[in-house]
Amino acid sequence: MTPTFESIYDSVLHLPRGEQVRLLAMVALKVADASPGIDFDDRxxxxxxxxxxxxxPVWLLESLRRGGRTDAELLAAYPSLTAEDLANAWLYAxxxxxxxxxxxxxxGDEA
Incomplete structure (x- = not known):
């Protein structure tokens, strides 16, 4: 059974203050390492x-950019992408x- 936000929140509130701080720090580090707009799935x-x-894949876009393609050219070549998608890709890269x-x-031979 997957715990709910409410049950986790309630559990966290019952932890000693030091453990709450430790948990918050760990979550903050994990979130800071997150990459908005970027996904991973082994499948x-x-x-x-x-x-x-x-x-x-981000590597494909980065390869094309390194090869001289502009954002405008990439957006034209991949109509499903937005400027925000490219900004997320460049940050990740x-x-x-x-x-x-x-x-x-x-x-490289696929780019």
Whole structure:
């Protein structure tokens, strides 16, 4: 049975203050590492970071951008994408440079 928000909240309120602070810090770190607009699913794109609700991997967009494609060209080539999607992709690519380099190297012939 999956716990509800209310049951978790109630449980947290009954923790000692120090444990509440510790839990909050752990959750904050996890949320800070989250990537808005980016999704991961082992069953889609081999688990690579991708634009949410699409099958467009971030590494592909980053590879095209490194190759000189502009945001306008990418939006025209992928009509389902928005400018916000690209902004999310560029933020993810900047903060995960080594991952992007590996993915592009492994899949470079597909770009």
């Amino acid at each position: 889609v794109c081999g688990g690579a970071a991708r634009i949410v609700r699409t099958r467009i 900047r903060t995960h440079r080594e991952e992007m380099d590996r993915e592009i190297a492994a899949n």
